[in-house]
Structures are given as structure tokens and as C-alpha cells.
Amino acid sequence: MNRRSRALWAAAIFAYAFLYAPLVIVVAYSFNDSKLNAEWVGFTLSWYGKLFHNEKMLQAAWNSLLIGITASAISTVFGTMAGYAMYRFRMRLLPLLVLAPIAIPEILMGVSLLIFFVLLNITLGMVSIVLSHIAFCIGFVAIVVRSRLAGMDESLTEAARDLGATPWQAFRLVTLPLIMPGVVAGALMAFTLSIDDFVITFFTAGVGSTTLPLQIYTMVKIAVTPEVNAVSTLLMMLTLALILIASRLSPGALRAQ
Amino acid sequence: MRKLLSLLLFASLPALAADELHLYNWNDYIAPDSVKSFEAQCKCKVVQDFYGDNEELLAKLAAGAKGYDVMVPTSNYVAGMAKAGWLQPLDKGKLPNFKNLMPTYLNTEFDPGNKYSVPYAMSITLIGYNDQKLKELGITVDSWAVIFDPKILQKIKGKVTVLDSQAEVMAAALKYLGYSVNDRDPAHWKQAKETILKAKPYWAAFMAQGYIKELSTGNIWVVHGYSNDIFQADTGAQEARQKFRIRHALPKEGAVLALDAMVIAKTAPRPDLAYQFINFMLDGKNSAALTNITGSGNPNAEAMQFIKPEIKSIKAVFPDAESAKRLEQLKDMNKKERQQLNRIWTEIKAK
Amino acid sequence: MTTTKSQRLHKWLIGGPPLAYLVVFFAIPVLIMVLASFRNPGEFGGLAPLFTEGEGGGQLDLTTENYGRFFSDFLYTELFLKSFAYAAITTFVCLVIAYPLAMLIARSPKKHRDLLVLLVILPFWSNFLIRVYAWMIILGPQSVFVTALNNVLGLLGLEPVTLLYTPFAVIVGLVYVHLPFMVLPLYANLEKHDPALLDAAQDLGANAWWRFWRVTFPLSLPGVYAGAALVFIPALGIFAIPDILGGTGGIMIGNVIKQQFLDTRDWPFGSVLSMVLTVMAVGIAGLAAWVARRSRT
Numbered sequence: 001m002n003r004r005s006r007a008l009w010a011a012a013i014f015a016y017a018f019l020y021a022p023l024v025i026v027v028a029y030s031f032n033d034s035k036l037n038a039e040w041v042g043f044t045l046s047w048y049g050k051l052f053h054n055e056k057m058l059q060a061a062w063n064s065l066l067i068g069i070t071a072s073a074i075s076t077v078f079g080t081m082a083g084y085a086m087y088r089f090r091m092r093l094l095p096l097l098v099l100a101p102i103a104i105p106e107i108l109m110g111v112s113l114l115i116f117f118v119l120l121n122i123t124l125g126m127v128s129i130v131l132s133h134i135a136f137c138i139g140f141v142a143i144v145v146r147s148r149l150a151g152m153d154e155s156l157t158e159a160a161r162d163l164g165a166t167p168w169q170a171f172r173l174v175t176l177p178l179i180m181p182g183v184v185a186g187a188l189m190a191f192t193l194s195i196d197d198f199v200i201t202f203f204t205a206g207v208g209s210t211t212l213p214l215q216i217y218t219m220v221k222i223a224v225t226p227e228v229n230a231v232s233t234l235l236m237m238l239t240l241a242l243i244l245i246a247s248r249l250s251p252g253a254l255r256a257q
Numbered sequence: 258m259r260k261l262l263s264l265l266l267f268a269s270l271p272a273l274a275a276d277e278l279h280l281y282n283w284n285d286y287i288a289p290d291s292v293k294s295f296e297a298q299c300k301c302k303v304v305q306d307f308y309g310d311n312e313e314l315l316a317k318l319a320a321g322a323k324g325y326d327v328m329v330p331t332s333n334y335v336a337g338m339a340k341a342g343w344l345q346p347l348d349k350g351k352l353p354n355f356k357n358l359m360p361t362y363l364n365t366e367f368d369p370g371n372k373y374s375v376p377y378a379m380s381i382t383l384i385g386y387n388d389q390k391l392k393e394l395g396i397t398v399d400s401w402a403v404i405f406d407p408k409i410l411q412k413i414k415g416k417v418t419v420l421d422s423q424a425e426v427m428a429a430a431l432k433y434l435g436y437s438v439n440d441r442d443p444a445h446w447k448q449a450k451e452t453i454l455k456a457k458p459y460w461a462a463f464m465a466q467g468y469i470k471e472l473s474t475g476n477i478w479v480v481h482g483y484s485n486d487i488f489q490a491d492t493g494a495q496e497a498r499q500k501f502r503i504r505h506a507l508p509k510e511g512a513v514l515a516l517d518a519m520v521i522a523k524t525a526p527r528p529d530l531a532y533q534f535i536n537f538m539l540d541g542k543n544s545a546a547l548t549n550i551t552g553s554g555n556p557n558a559e560a561m562q563f564i565k566p567e568i569k570s571i572k573a574v575f576p577d578a579e580s581a582k583r584l585e586q587l588k589d590m591n592k593k594e595r596q597q598l599n600r601i602w603t604e605i606k607a608k
Numbered sequence: 609m610t611t612t613k614s615q616r617l618h619k620w621l622i623g624g625p626p627l628a629y630l631v632v633f634f635a636i637p638v639l640i641m642v643l644a645s646f647r648n649p650g651e652f653g654g655l656a657p658l659f660t661e662g663e664g665g666g667q668l669d670l671t672t673e674n675y676g677r678f679f680s681d682f683l684y685t686e687l688f689l690k691s692f693a694y695a696a697i698t699t700f701v702c703l704v705i706a707y708p709l710a711m712l713i714a715r716s717p718k719k720h721r722d723l724l725v726l727l728v729i730l731p732f733w734s735n736f737l738i739r740v741y742a743w744m745i746i747l748g749p750q751s752v753f754v755t756a757l758n759n760v761l762g763l764l765g766l767e768p769v770t771l772l773y774t775p776f777a778v779i780v781g782l783v784y785v786h787l788p789f790m791v792l793p794l795y796a797n798l799e800k801h802d803p804a805l806l807d808a809a810q811d812l813g814a815n816a817w818w819r820f821w822r823v824t825f826p827l828s829l830p831g832v833y834a835g836a837a838l839v840f841i842p843a844l845g846i847f848a849i850p851d852i853l854g855g856t857g858g859i860m861i862g863n864v865i866k867q868q869f870l871d872t873r874d875w876p877f878g879s880v881l882s883m884v885l886t887v888m889a890v891g892i893a894g895l896a897a898w899v900a901r902r903s904r905t
Contacts, residue, residue, distance in 0.1 A: 008715075011708030018705065019731045019787065022742030029745065035474075035497070078626040085623030089615070094623050097630040104889050105845020107862050108641075109634070111869055111882050115644055116637035118321045118654065125324070135633040138626055167618060196735045198848060203869070207279060207324030208304060216737045218307075220852060222284060222466045224744065232738040243733045247726055316870045319654040341651070415770045423871075462773045462855040476749055592651060599872040600681070606859050607687050 023236065030229035047230040057231060059208075060215035064195050067126060067211060071133035072190035078134070079141025079190070080183050084171075086142060087149040099143075101136040109136065110203035117204060124206030132204045133194045140193060141186035148182030149175075181249040188246040192239050276301040278530040281317075281325040283517070284309060284466050285489055286378065288543075288550040295537050301530055309465030310422045318343050326525040327534055331515045332367045335374045337589050338520065344373045345523045351532040354539035354559075362516060362556035367589075374518035375535055378485070378547055379554030381584060382425050382513040383573055385468075385487030387478040389501035390416075398506040401433035404481050405452050410459035418471065419481040421463035423602035424587055425513065426453060429481055432510045439588045443597070450601050454608055463606075469493065472503050483515070484573045488552020505573035511583035516556065548574070638886075645879035646670045655875050674880045684864070688884065691860040694775075695843040698782040699836050702790040705783070706835065710794035711824075714801070725795065732788040740852050743781050747771040747853070773855025781849040786842065790835035797831025798824075830900045837896035841889045861885060 033042035051057055082098050085091055101109055109132070117128045156178070160170040176183075198213040205214055212235060219228050278299070280287075284307040292303050306325070308314045311334050318338070330338060338344050349355055355375065362376045386398050394412050396403060403409050404419065419426055428438035430449035436442075461477060469486050471477035473493030480487070484505055491503035519538065521531045537543055541559030548555045548564050554574050555564065569575055576584065590598065648656040648671055656669060678684050713724045731739065746753050749770060758768035771777055801824065809819045847862030861881060868878030 008708050008712050011705075012712040015705050015709040015787075016727065018784070019728065022739065022746060022784065023731055023734060025745055026738060026742045078629055081622050082626035085619060085626070089619040089623060091619070091623050091627075094627050094630075097627065097634060101630075101634055103841065103893055105842055105862070105885060107845045107847060107865055108638075108882050108886055108889075111865060111878065112637035112641040113633070114320060114869060115655075115875065115879070116633075116640050119640060121321065123323050124320065131633055135630065138630065142626070192733055196733070198736050207281075207306065207322055213735055213737050216735070216741070217848070220737065220741050220744070222307075222309075223470045224467075224741075228741060232735065232741065236734045236738060239733050239735070240730060243730065310871075312871045312873075316873050319650070319873045320869075321654075415773075457856050460856050461770075474750075592649060595872065596649075596874060596877075599867075599874065600683070602872075603687075603864055603867070604683050606856075606863070607683060607690070 026229050027233045027236070030226055030233045032226060032229075035225060047226040048234075050227055051230045051234075054227065056210070057212075057215060057227075060210045060212045063126065063209055064212040067130050067133060068191045068194040070130050071137055071194040072187050074130075075134045075137035075190045076141050076183060076187040079138045079186055080145050080179075082138055082142040083145030083149065083186075084175075087146045098139045100139075102139045106136075106199035107203075110200040113200065114203040124204055125209045126206075128204045128206065129201055129209060129211070132200050133197060136197075136200065137190035137193055140189050141183075144186040144189065145179060145182050148179045152178050185246040185249045188242045188249075192242050192246075195235070196239065276527075276530075278303050278527060278534055279306070279324055279326045279525075280304070280534070281306045281308065281314065281328045283307065283329060285469065285486065286329065286517075286547075286551060286553065288546040290550075291538070291543050291546050294543075295534060298537065299530060299533050301527075303534075307466075310420075312422065312424070323522075323524040324526060325522045326527050326531040328520050328522060329377055329517050330374075330520060331587070332365055332374060332376075332518045333587050333589050335368045335518060335520060339368075339373045343523055344520050345525065345528065346372050347375065347521065347535075348532075352536050352539065354536050357539055357541055357544070357557050357559035359556050359558045365516070368518070374520045375539065376556040377517045377519045377538065378544075378551075379517065379556060380483040380485045380515050381507065381554070381573055381576070382420070382429070382481070382483055382515065383487075384506040384508060385472060385480045385482050385490060385503055386506060387472065387475065387501050388504045390475075390478045398479070398504075399509055401429055401508045401510055403479055403506075405430065405433050405456045407455055407459065410456055413478055414459045415461050416476075416478040417460045417480070418462050418464040418468045418477050419460055420483075421465040423598050426463075426481070426605075427598060427601070428513045428587060432508070432512065435510065438511075438513055438585045441590075441594060446597070446601060450605065453605050457605065457608070473497060473499065475499060475501065485551045485553035488568075488571070488574065489550075492552075505571060507573050507576065507580055507583075509583075511585065514584035514586050516586065641879045641882060644876055645674055645883050646672065647876050648673075649874045649876050654873060674876045677877065678880050678884065684881065687859075687861050687864055688888070691844055691862070694778065694782065694858070694860055695840045697779055698786060698843045699790075699839045701779065701783045702787050702839050703832065703835065706787060706790035706794055710791050710798050710831075713791075713795050714798035721799075725792070728788050728791050736785060737848065739785055740781050740849055743777065743784065743853060744772065747777050747780070772853065773857075775854070775858040777853040777855075778850050778858040778860075781853045782843050782846065785846075785849065786839040789838040789842075793834035793838060794828065794831045797828050797834075801827055833896050833900050837893055841892055844889060845885055 030047055031043050031045070032040055033044040033046070034040075082094060086095055086098070113128075113132050113135075114124075117124055122128055152175070157170050157174050160174045161167070165173065196213060197211075198217065201211050201214060202217070205211065210218075212231070216228060216231060219225070278301055280303055282305060287305075292305070296303055308317070311331050314328060314330055315334065315338070318341070335344070349371075352375065358376055363371055368374045384398055384401070384403060386403075391398055396409060396412065403413075404417065410417065419429075427446070427449055430452045431438055431440050431445065434445070434448055434452060436445050440446075464471070464480075466486075468477060468480045468482055469490045470493070472480055472487070472490035474497070487503055487505050494501060494503050519535050521528055521535070525531050538547070539557065541557060542563050544555060544557040544560035545563030547553060548560065548568060552568060552571070552574055555561070572580055644655060647658065648669055650656045658669060709728070713721055713728075716724060745751055748754065749772065754771055761768055805823055805827075806819055809823050814822070844860075845862045846860060847866045850858045850860050850863055865878050865881045865885070868874050868881065
């Protein structure tokens with residue numbers, strides 16, 4: 001390896017270390033037998049145990065799950081439709097509305113949705129959170145589906161049409177199975193985005209509809225205990241698993257952002 | 258697909274109007290045992306939400322939050338909340354324990370006749386400090402100077418936090434300068450702002466709730482905080498077997514007294530449970546439990562006999578007549594004043 | 609053979625529903641926010657009624673006072689400039705860290721590239737708050753890292769430093785959270801570079817630094833601009849990082865906006881600030897797109 005390559009490698013390794021060290025620390029301290037996130041005292045699983053007795057945490061986790069499933073299901077349907085429409089037809093307004101929520105700072109969406117719900121007298125709660133999450137998840141699914149469609153072989157659908165299939169049959173029996181990995185990857189991504197969302201949920205949550213990220217935020221602001229590390233580790237593992245599956249299904253999906 | 262949706266819908270339904278009391282309260286402002294015994298008594302569940310500042314409570318209500326039964330605002334906000342239509346009038350007939358309260362704390366200017374609110378507990382916003390560290394540095398803590406005077410702050414740089422509340426920090430600064438906490442003179446506000454800005458570089462952070470933990474772990478040595486939080490920081494330090502204690506200091510210039518009150522939200526899903534809860538907390542023993550665990554002041558005459566003597570001796574929790582003269586309650590502001598204060602607060606945070 | 613009429617029907621059948629959803633839950637809220645910036649704040653917070661009692665039916669209660677307050681008071685512009693500065697520094701630091709990483713991945717054998725890219729993206733998919741919280745631990749006064757650092761400084765005869773609750777901590781948090789956004793576009797661009805160009809330059813006698821600066825970097829500019837936009841715009845509107853790591857300083861415009869809605873209850877003014885932020889974000893996105901298009905020629 002020449003000198004320049006070595007420098008490059010060193011810089012890259014530093015970058016990777018920078019990316020992963022903090023997360024490793026969070027995980028490590030979740031097993032630390034000490035209230036402070038300082039010196040290593042001993043190995044323990046007690047923080048995980050405390051977590052499962054923490055009512056608020058369990059409620060928040062349940063809420064996050066419920067919201068995630070609902071939001072990702074609906075946004076996958078809408079997102080697939082949007083992705084297909086953007087690929088097949090010339091739409092002018094749709095691409096803009098699909099991509100804008102991803103491009104602008106999240107706080108703008110959060111704040112405008114808050115005003116929106118309050119003015120329409122919609123009580124802030126689980127429903128308002130789900131509606132908000134769908135709005136920004138559609139874009140991600142649409143992008144993934146569209147790129148998957150772009151890489152698909154058109155001749156198969158054309159052949160189906162030539163053989164007399166209606167457009168809906170061609171879509172259902174040929175296109176959809178072909179893009180299904182992309183759709184599923186999009187669904188998984190939407191689920192992850194919903195579970196991890198903080199800013200938009202922060203503004204549109206209501207009474208009794210805390211989600212896991214909001215709960216973590218409250219804990220971080222009030223009293224930092226290794227319980228936060230424990231819940232963070234669990235959340236990370238879940239997200240990791242989902243994203244790995246998604247990347248297996250649709251290798252280009254993650255880079256399509 | 259439809260079955261899945263209806264299943265999900267049913268799963269989330271229990272959250273509505275079940276046998277639950279939704280309590281929106283300050284953090285660490287109720288004894289966990291009291292919650293448990295109330296749940297046993299009413300055969301219901303108490304779902305708690307917390308806020309760290311009255312402004313937070315009001316902001317949630319202004320955003321149309323529905324679903325809270327009992328809330329615990331500071332009494333000076335009750336008038337505004339009632340006018341905004343967020344409270345329902347209280348039927349004293351349903352509160353037999355109302356008679357336990359000391360008359361001094363009833364019928365305030367904020368809620369004549371206690372139409373909407375019932376006194377819960379009191380706290381004084383004062384200074385909490387690590388006695389060992391401050392002794393080592395030779396600093397006597399008896400004045401707001403320990404928060405605002407750069408000469409003293411130099412020695413404790415980065416070890417001080419103040420409340421993340423525009424009303425409280427402004428009040429402390431006004432008191433330090435010798436004015437009333439309800440002084441609205443723009444010139445005085447400007448002076449207070451400059452005082453705060455001069456002291457800010459020495460402060461570590463604005464903390465509404467996190468300072469309890471920081472005090473008991475020894476990370477922070479001096480806080481501008483609520484008397485009951487500081488009491489709990491001391492309890493925490495003792496539990497952690499620290500070599501120091503956390504003490505209260507009631508500044509000689511005076512401080513803010515907060516009389517917090519229980520109210521029932523107009524849109525309360527379970528007003529019946531709300532009444533049960535309020536009556537429960539007005540009982541002498543339960544009110545005393547609050548003081549014994551959280552170290553908050555107590556307006557309940559019946560409770561006095563159950564309060565631990567060592568807490569009764571803490572002047573910051575039960576001020577004597579001399580100290581009581583220096584305490585003031587904050588009055589609510591109108592829209593214009595709020596805007597002005599917010600602008601000052603933004604400037605304080607930005608610089 | 610599908611007729612255009614049937615095609616149009618399909619277009620609206622398929623594209624219609626998502627379009628409708630986004631119009632209702634994205635476009636309309638934004639428009640409402642624009643309107644809100646011209647309304648008066650409610651007596652107890654929120655918004656004052658749109659129509660006030662007046663003779664002959666309600667009067668529209670609109671005002672430009674909120675915008676007036678923003679433009680007449682330099683404090684808020686100053687805050688925007690500060691946020692700008694934070695976002696700019698973050699973008700620059702991200703670029704410096706991301707570039708070598710992207711170059712390395714681009715030069716690796718093809719079979720390794722997807723894995724290396726995945727490794728970059730994975731931390732991004734963990735919860736945002738967890739990533740910020742991690743830095744609370746690392747930069748906290750009792751952390752192993754900080755105590756070691758202060759010991760070293762003590763040996764050198766220097767004052768101990770506090771890292772948490774400082775603008776430094778805010779920048780570290782911002783960089784950490786946005787780094788993957790810079791790596792990906794850079795990598796996507798660098799991957800397409802033709803190695804033949806560099807070989808040609810080398811044959812002509814150019815040294816490594818010259819080759820990088822005069823060939824690689826200019827070609828990578830579209831990737832740099834894309835990455836910069838992807839870091840700068842979100843960073844501009846962040847509030848949680850200054851909130852958790854910033855202590856008494858380092859607040860950004862996002863914090864002030866949050867304050868208006870959740871603390872002071874002055875929604876119209878909060879809407880004004882949000883509008884200015886939106887215009888800025890859109891402006892920068894447009895600028896990045898324009899520059900990217902120009903440099904493609």
C-alpha cells in the first residue's frame with residue numbers, strides 16, 4: 001500500500017470509528033452496574049429488567065408499534081401508487097409533493113401539522129400522529145418503488161398486455177411480483193422511519209400518546225439513567241434487523257435517498 | 258385486511274374513558290405510595306403526565322389537549338385558565354375534606370371563593386447547593402448573588418444551573434436588584450436582562466427538571482430551583498451515600514412562593530374520579546405523605562401532625578413569619594407583557 | 609393499445625389518492641401556516657379568531673405586525689445568521705470527514721462497496737435521540753474520555769475543559785447526525801469517475817496532490833453540492849441537539865420556533881419564523897440544484 005492509500009485508509013477508519021463508537025458506548029453502558037454512565041463497575045441485566053416493569057415505557061413502546069404498523073401499511077399503499085404513477089405517467093404536482101416533506105426541515109412539517117390539527121379541532125393523539133407519519137413516509141416508499149420500477153424489464157409487462165391482459169391484470173400478475181421486494185423494502189423503511197421519528201411526533205402527540213422516542217427525550221431531559229441505554233439498545237437492534245432485511249430485499253433501496 | 262384494521266382499532270380503544278384518572282402534574286410532585294393507595298381505593302388506574310413549567314401546561318391546553326382530568330397549575334394561572342374556558346367549577350359538596358385546609362391559603366385573589374381550584378402544595382423557588390463544595394470554596398449561600406454575581410460565579414463556573422422558565426429567572430433577577438417579582442417596568446426588565454446576561458456565561462445550563470439528578474450526583478453544585486426538588490436531591494444524595502448534603506438557601510432579598518392548586522379540566526373524561534382524587538389528596542395523611550416524600554410546603558391543617566419534624570424545621574419548606582414577609586407570588590401577564598418577556602428570554606438564550 | 613383518455617383515467621386513479629393525501633396533510637397545513645403568520649395571537653395562546661365581531665358580518669382579523677416584529681428586531685435575524693453559521697460549520701466538517709471515506713469506498717473492489725456503504729448508513733437508521741444521547745455520555749464531565757482528556761491537559765499545565773453544554777458539543781452532535789448524508793452523494797459521484805483520467809494526468813507528470821485538486825475534486829463538485837444541501841438544510845431547522853447538548857448557549861432558530869409554539873404560545877410569530885426558514889431552505893435547495901445543473905455542462 002502506498003503512502004497515500006495508507007492515509008486514506010487511516011482517515012476512513014477514523015470516520016467509521018467516529019460513526020460507531022458512540023453507539024457501542026450506549027450499548028456497553030446498558031450493561032453497566034452503575035447509575036452513572038461513567039466508569040465500568042460490573043455486568044448486569046438489571047436495567048433491562050427495570051425497563052420491562054416501567055409502565056410508561058411499555059405504553060410508549062406499544063404506541064410506537066401500533067403507529068408504526070398502521071402508518072407504514074397505509075403509506076406503503078399510497079407510496080407504491082405514487083411511485084408507479086411517477087414512473088409511468090407525467091405528473092407535475094405529485095413528485096413535488098412527494099419529495100418536499102423529505103427535503104424541508106422536519107420542524108416545519110411538525111409545526112404546520114400542529115396548527116392544522118388544532119384549527120380543524122382534531123384532538124392530538126394517536127390518530128394525529130399516524131396521519132402525520134403517513135405524510136412523510138409516502139415519499140420514501142415512492143422513491144424506492146420508482147427506482148425499482150426503473151430497473152425492471154418492461155418487455156414482460158408488454159408481453160402480458162399483448163397476450164390480452166388488462167392493465168390491472170398486467171400490474172397485479174406481472175409488475176407487482178417483480179417490484180414486490182422493493183415494496184416490502186419500502187414498507188420496512190417506512191416502519192423504521194415511523195418508529196424513530198421524533199420531531200414531527202413531538203408536535204403532534206397528545207394526551208396518553210407518547211411514543212418511544214418522546215419517552216426517551218423526556219428521560220434524557222429529566223433523569224438520565226442506564227434504562228435509557230437499555231431501551232436505546234433494544235430499539236437499535238430492532239431497527240438494525242429491519243434495515244438489514246430491507247437491504248437484502250432491495251439492494252439499491254437504501255441508496256435511493 | 259379489514260380484520261387487521263378493526264383489531265388495531267380495538268386494541269387502541271381501551272385508552273378512551275376507561276377506569277383511568279389522567280393526572281397532569283409537575284414532575285416528582287406526588288408520593289408514589291399515594292398513587293398506589295388511591296388506585297386501590299378507587300379501583301382505577303392513575304395515568305400520569307408531567308410538565309416542568311406552567312408555560313408548558315398552558316401551551317398544551319392552547320393546542321387543544323383533551324383528556325386530562327386533574328391538573329396542578331400554580332394558582333396565579335388559574336384565573337387565566339378559567340377565562341380561557343379550560344376549567345370546570347368545583348362542586349365543594351363532593352369535597353368533604355375541603356375543611357382541612359388552612360384559611361390563609363383559601364380565597365386568594367387568583368380564585369375568589371375557590372371556585373375552580375383547591376390548594377395542593379407549596380414550593381418556594383430558591384437556591385439549592387452542595388454544602389461540602391461550597392464550604393470548601395468559602396462561599397456563604399444567603400443571597401441571589403451566588404447565582405448572579407460574576408465575582409462569586411467565577412469560583413463555581415460551569416457548576417450552576419437555573420430554571421428553564423422565563424418567569425422564574427426574571428423574578429429571581431428582579432429580586433436580586435431589589436424590585437418586586439411582579440414589577441413590569443420596562444426599564445427594570447432591561448436591568449434584569451443585563452444582570453442575567455452578565456451571569457449567563459458562568460451557568461452550565463437551563464434546567465427545568467434535570468437538576469435534581471445533577472445535584473445528587475455532584476455534577477452541579479448550585480441550582481436555582483424549587484424547594485421540593487432540592488429536598489429530593491438531598492434524599493437522592495443520601496441514598497447514593499454521598500459525602501455531601503444538598504441544602505436549601507432562602508435568599509435574603511426574597512423569593513417566589515408558588516401555591517399550586519388542583520383543578521379539573523373542562524373536558525375531563527372522568528370528573529367523578531377527579532373529585533375522588535382531589536378529596537383523597539385533601540385528606541391529612543395523604544397530604545402529609547406528599548410533604549414527607551417531596552419536601553413541599555403544606556396548606557393542609559390536618560396534615561401537620563403527620564409531617565416529619567425534621568422537615569417542619571426546614572425554613573425553606575415551612576418559612577417562619579420573618580421569611581414569609583419576603584415571599585411573593587407571581588401574577589399572570591397579559592398578551593403584550595408575555596410577548597415582551599418572551600423577546601427578552603429569546604435574547605437571553607441567544608446571546 | 610391504450611387510448612389517451614384511458615391513460616389519463618389511470619393516471620388519476622393511481623396517482624390521485626396519494627396526491628390527494630399529500631395535498632390535505634402537507635400542502636394545506638403549509639398554506640394554513642402561511643395564513644397563520646398574518647393572524648393575531650390568541651389571548652391565551654394559539655391563534656385569535658379569524659373573524660372579529662364587527663358591524664355587517666365578521667371582519668377579517670389579519671395583520672402584518674408579526675412580520676414587522678421580525679424585521680424590525682435584529683435579534684431574530686441574528687439568530688438566523690447564527691443557525692446559518694452552525695449549519696455551515698457542520699457542513700464543512702462533514703465534508704472533511706466524509707470525503708476520504710467516500711473516496712475509499714469508491715476505490716474499493718466492487719464486491720466490498722455495498723457492504724461498506726451499508727456500514728455507513730446503518731448508524732443513521734438508529735434513533736436520532738440515541739445518537740445525541742450517546743454524545744451526552746461521551747462529553748459529560750464524568751465520562752472516561754473527558755476525565756482522561758483533562759488529566760492530559762493537567763499534565764500540560766492547562767485548564768480542564770468542559771465539553772458538554774457548549775457550542776462545541778452542539779457541532780459534534782450536528783456533524784454526527786448528518787454525516788451519512790454527506791457520504792452517500794459524494795460516493796455516488798466518485799464511483800462514476802473514470803480512472804483513466806487520473807492515469808492520464810499521472811502520465812503527464814502530475815503529482816498526487818495536483819491530481820486530486822485539479823481533476824478529482826472538480827469532477828466531484830456535483831456530489832459535494834448535493835451532500836452539502838442534504839446536510840445544510842436539515843441542520844438549519846434542528847432543535848433537539850442544541851436543546852440537549854447546548855446548555856445555555858448554542859440555540860438555533862429551531863429552538864425559538866419550538867418555543868413560540870410550545871412555550872410562549874405566540875403561534876403567529878412562530879409561523880413567521882417558520883416561513884422565513886422555509887424560504888431559506890427552498891432557496892438553498894434551489895441554489896444547489898442550479899449550481900449542480902450548471903457544473904454538469
